[in-house]
Amino acid sequence: MADTQTLRPQGTTAAPHTTGADAGTRGRTDVADRVAERIATHAAAEVRGSTRTGNGSGAAATGTADQARKAVSGAVDSVLGRSLPSVDCTRAGDRVRVHVHVAAVWPTPAADLAASVRDHVRSQLQRLGGYTVDACDVTVDRYVLPHHDTGRRVQ
Numbered sequence: 001m002a003d004t005q006t007l008r009p010q011g012t013t014a015a016p017h018t019t020g021a022d023a024g025t026r027g028r029t030d031v032a033d034r035v036a037e038r039i040a041t042h043a044a045a046e047v048r049g050s051t052r053t054g055n056g057s058g059a060a061a062t063g064t065a066d067q068a069r070k071a072v073s074g075a076v077d078s079v080l081g082r083s084l085p086s087v088d089c090t091r092a093g094d095r096v097r098v099h100v101h102v103a104a105v106w107p108t109p110a111a112d113l114a115a116s117v118r119d120h121v122r123s124q125l126q127r128l129g130g131y132t133v134d135a136c137d138v139t140v141d142r143y144v145l146p147h148h149d150t151g152r153r154v155q
Contacts, residue, residue: 036096036129037089043124044085044100044138047116049108051144054083084141085117096125097135106143114138 045052084103089096100121104113117138125131 033089033091036091036125036131037087039124039128040087040089040098040100040121041085043121044102044117047120049105049113050085050102050117051105053103053144094131095134096131099137101139101141103142103144104140105146110140113140
C-alpha cells in the first residue's frame with residue numbers, strides 16, 4: 001500500500017509528513033479568546049448558589065405578576081447587556097486573567113460563592129482550554145430570591 005502524504009503549497013521545500021505522524025509533532029491548536037470567555041461563563045453558571053439573570057430567565061408562561069416582573073427585568077437586562085454570569089477575559093498565549101460577575105441565590109454567602117466560582121472556573125479553563133489561569137477575580141453583583149413554585153397542587 002502506498003504511503004499517504006500531505007500536499008504542500010508550491011514552492012515550499014519542507015519535507016512532507018505522513019498522516020500517521022504523532023499529533024504532537026504536527027502543529028498547535030489555538031483557541032480563540034471568545035472560547036475562554038464562554039468556558040468561564042458556563043463554569044460560573046454551574047456552581048451551586050449561582051444563577052443566570054437576563055435572557056428572560058425565571059419567566060414561565062403561567063402569567064403570575066411576579067413572573068411577569070421577572071420576564072420584563074430579564075428582557076431589560078438582556079437589551080442592556082447585563083446578563084449574569086458575565087466574564088471579562090484577557091489572554092496572552094496560554095495564560096489568562098478573568099474577572100467573573102455572578103448573581104447569587106439568596107441566602108448563599110458571597111465569600112463562599114466567590115471561592116467556589118473561582119475554583120471551578122480555574123479548573124474548567126485548565127481542563128477544557130489548556131489555559132494557565134494567572135488571576136480569577138469574582139464579583140457577586142446581585143442577589144436574587146429563590147424561585148418558589150406557587151402553583152396549586154392536588155392533594
